[in-house]
Amino acid sequence: MSSMLDILLISIVLLDFMLLASSRITMYIRIVALQGGILGLIPFCVHHQEFSIYEIIFCTVTIIIKGFVLPYLLTKAQKSADVRREIEPLLGYPISMFAGIIFLVISFKLSSKIDIPKLPVTELLITVSLTTIFNGLFIIVTRVKALTQVMGYLVLENGIYIFGMAFLKKQSILVELGILLDLFVAVFVMGIIIFHISREFDHIDTDQLVSLKD
Structure with a gap:
């Protein structure tokens, strides 16, 4: 199963780089959906x-x-907005790709220094x-x-989810399900907020929203 796990993990990294290189929101949603499906197979x-x-x-x-x-909720939010x-x-896509490479190198370095007793998987999972x-x-x-940014939050949570797989035990299943429920509610609420922002201001650029005054 280790070879299958390595394939899934490498696919996650490739999808990360696709996110960094893409400007299309629909592509973001599809990549996040595919990443989510892969995550379900990792345990x-x-x-x-x-x-x-x-x-x-x-x-x-x-x-x-x-x-x-x-992904369905994100698609609804995209259409509404x-x-x-x-x-x-704020940073262009070539720079984003370069940053992704830097993150990968740093992750390799950090994973080799993390001392976890009886780790049931390879260092690639942590990386x-x-x-x-x-x-x-x-x-x-x-x-x-x-x-x-909402999808960035989902990617962040996916990384935390993968890290948790190294420590997953039967008694933590309910905790993990609780996290998934919290994530579902958070994205649902953020979708509603995005819809109302776009309806009131005709855009959802956060750099413009911070400049609004009473």
């Missing part, structure tokens, strides 16, 4: 030797929420999780569209 690869009905339910719920429900592209990010966390934070900070 099976990590803990396949002691997989139970609880893990099956957890993986299924993860795929449904991250791969279908959240009528936004198609991230036109003017990919840290890279995804860094990329999520980078998207949140450097993109100006509120909807894109």
